[in-house]
Amino acid sequence: xxxxxxxxxxxxxxxxxxxxxxxxxxxxxxxxxxxxxxxxxxxxxxxxxxxxxxxxxxxxxxxxxxxxxxxxxxxxxxxxxxxxxxxxxxxxxxxxxxxxxxxxxxxxxxxxxxxxxxxxxxxxxxxxxxxxxxxxxxxxxxxxxxxxxxxxxxxxxxxxxxxxxxxxxxxxxxxxxxxxxxxxxxxxxxxxxxxxxxxxxxx
Amino acid sequence: xxxxxxxxxxxxxxxxxxxxxxxxxxxxxxxxxxxxxxxxxxxxxxxxxxxxxxxxxxxxxxxxxxxxxxxxxxxxxxxxxxxxxxxxxxxxxxxxxxxxxxxxxxxxxxxxxxxxxxxxxxxxxxxxxxxxxxxxxxxxxxxxxxxxxxxxxxxxxx
Numbered sequence: 090x091x092x093x094x095x096x097x098x099x100x101x102x103x104x105x106x107x108x109x110x111x112x113x114x115x116x117x118x119x120x121x122x123x124x125x126x127x128x129x130x131x132x133x134x135x136x137x138x139x140x141x142x143x144x145x146x147x148x149x150x151x152x153x154x155x156x157x158x159x160x161x162x163x164x165x166x167x168x169x170x171x172x173x174x175x176x177x178x179x180x181x182x183x184x185x186x187x188x189x190x191x192x193x194x195x196x197x198x199x200x201x202x203x204x205x206x207x208x209x210x211x212x213x214x215x216x217x218x219x220x221x222x223x224x225x226x227x228x229x230x231x232x233x234x235x236x237x238x239x240x241x242x243x244x245x246x247x248x249x250x251x252x253x254x255x256x257x258x259x260x261x262x263x264x265x266x267x268x269x270x271x272x273x274x275x276x277x278x279x280x281x282x283x284x285x286x287x288x289x290x291x292x
Numbered sequence: 293x294x295x296x297x298x299x300x301x302x303x304x305x306x307x308x309x310x311x312x313x314x315x316x317x318x319x320x321x322x323x324x325x326x327x328x329x330x331x332x333x334x335x336x337x338x339x340x341x342x343x344x345x346x347x348x349x350x351x352x353x354x355x356x357x358x359x360x361x362x363x364x365x366x367x368x369x370x371x372x373x374x375x376x377x378x379x380x381x382x383x384x385x386x387x388x389x390x391x392x393x394x395x396x397x398x399x400x401x402x403x404x405x406x407x408x409x410x411x412x413x414x415x416x417x418x419x420x421x422x423x424x425x426x427x428x429x430x431x432x433x434x435x436x437x438x439x440x441x442x443x444x445x446x447x448x449x450x
Contacts, residue, residue, distance in 0.1 A: 168440055175337040249442075254434070273434060273443045274415070274426045279330055281410070281442040282434045 149177040150248030155240045155268065156184055156214045161253025165283040169251035170218050172281070173225055178248055180218055182229040184211040185236035207231045237271035244276040254284040304407060312409035313341040313389075317401045317429070318372060320346075323414025325379060327444040331412035332380045332388075334442070342388045343408060346372055347400035368392045398432040405437040412442045 154169035156162045166182070173180040186207040211229040218227045232239060244250040255266030269282045316331035318324045328344065335342040348368055350361050372390050380386075393400045405411040416427030426434075426443065434441045 175334075269434070270426075270431075273430070276443075276445065279412075279442050279444045281440050283440040284437070 149179075151179045151181050151246060152176060152249045152251065153181045153183060153240065153243045153247040154251040155236060155253070155272075156182055156210060157186075157236070157253075158210055159253055159255065161255055161283055161285045163253075164285065165251045165253040165281075166214055166218065168281060168283050169249075170222050170225060172249055172251065174222050176248055179226045179228060180222075181243070181247070182211055182214045182218065182227065183240060183243055184208075184214070184229070184231045185234050185239045186231075187233065187235060204231075204233075207233075237268045237275075240268070240272050241275045241277070244272070244278045244280070247278045249279050249281060250276045251281045251283060254282050309341065311338050311340045312407070313343045314338065314410045314412060315343040315345050315401075315404040315408035316412040317397065317404075317414075317433075318344050318346050318375070319397065319418050320371065320375070321414060321416070321418045323416050323427075323444070323446050325375060325414075326447045327412050327414040328375070329379050330442070330444045331410075332384065332386060334410065334412065335386045336384075338409070340386075340409065342386050343404060344372055344376065344388060344390045345401060345404040346390070346392050347395055347397040348392050349394065349396060365392050365394075397429045398436075401429065401433050402436055402438075405433065405439045405441070408439050410440055410442060411437050412444060414444055415446050 152169050152173040154162075154165050156166050169182075170180055172178075184207045186203050188203060208231050211231045215227045215229040218225060230243075240250060240252065250272060252269045252272050253266075254269050269280075273280045273282060314331050314335040316324075316328050318328050332342055334340075346368060348365060350364065369390055369392055372392070376384075376388055376390070380388075391404070393403075401411060401413070411433060413430045413433060415430060430441075430443055434443065
């Protein structure tokens with residue numbers, strides 16, 4: 090088994106149901122810091138009094154976000170964190186992964202790589218969220234499962250599910266991925282679909 | 293740059309506000325009423341203005357025009373007003389703005405999204421059929437809106 094370094098994360102396919110491996114979506118500082126400059130509504134004050142303990146936060150509900158390292162999913166994380174702050178809810182980060190379908194001559198990568206990459210991604214996402222919103226209770230889950238049904242299942246006891254418009258399984262130009270489409274149709278709670286930053290989004 | 297009186301008049305209500313408004317598409321369907329209720333609490337959490345956006349197209353099959361269009365729009369506004377009061381009460385803690393906009397739903401909602409922090413929609417509007425999971429308008433908005441779109445699940449069936 091080849092050890093996974095953080096800088097290889099983007100090369101590992103954490104796929105949606107499209108089952109395509111490709112190299113977009115490295116979860117690194119540049120992607121995340123890119124979000125900081127965005128013109129956003131400030132987190133309102135009134136939710137902060139409710140942050141006393143995990144128990145309190147549990148009562149306030151749970152914001153589930155699916156993260157796969159794609160740019161829209163990182164924006165989804167940003168939005169999910171803000172929404173969790175607004176709601177006084179727990180931020181629940183889910184990294185779902187599936188071994189990709191081998192394509193052509195591409196050598197299959199050992200299964201351990203995916204587990205480790207997925208865990209790294211979840212840890213990085215959680216660490217980012219805890220730094221960004223110090224009052225926020227952050228949890229993370231890493232599971233080998235088809236992302237769409239897994240997120241729908243996770244939405245069962247959630248106040249909100251946040252997904253990127255398309256994940257790493259999507260291709261450039263694809264506006265809505267199968268995961269976000271499925272979630273919008275089947276989730277048990279409201280679903281927020283966040284697109285990749287567009288020009289119109291700029292501050 | 294100095295703004296003229298006319299420019300000021302053209303400024304949207306939320307100009308200068310610290311937070312961008314939350315927009316919700318309401319066509320009177322049960323889905324859209326559920327979406328409105330969720331959007332209202334979301335706007336309250338954010339301290340944002342709530343824009344209730346309703347696309348309206350004249351019903352030419354009845355040969356209506358001119359004055360009757362004005363009446364129809366006034367009617368729509370009244371229905372929306374009643375719906376708002378029924379759902380969040382007559383004295384809500386948020387500012388609510390009703391916008392009846394002439395046009396088909398998807399472009400009207402996309403335009404509202406341009407100046408909103410969030411667009412909230414029900415799963416399907418009046419055009420959908422039972423069993424349909426996500427209406428074409430919702431899907432179109434999720435794909436094209438410039439802001440995040442929240443799709444609110446249908447109310448539990450009675």
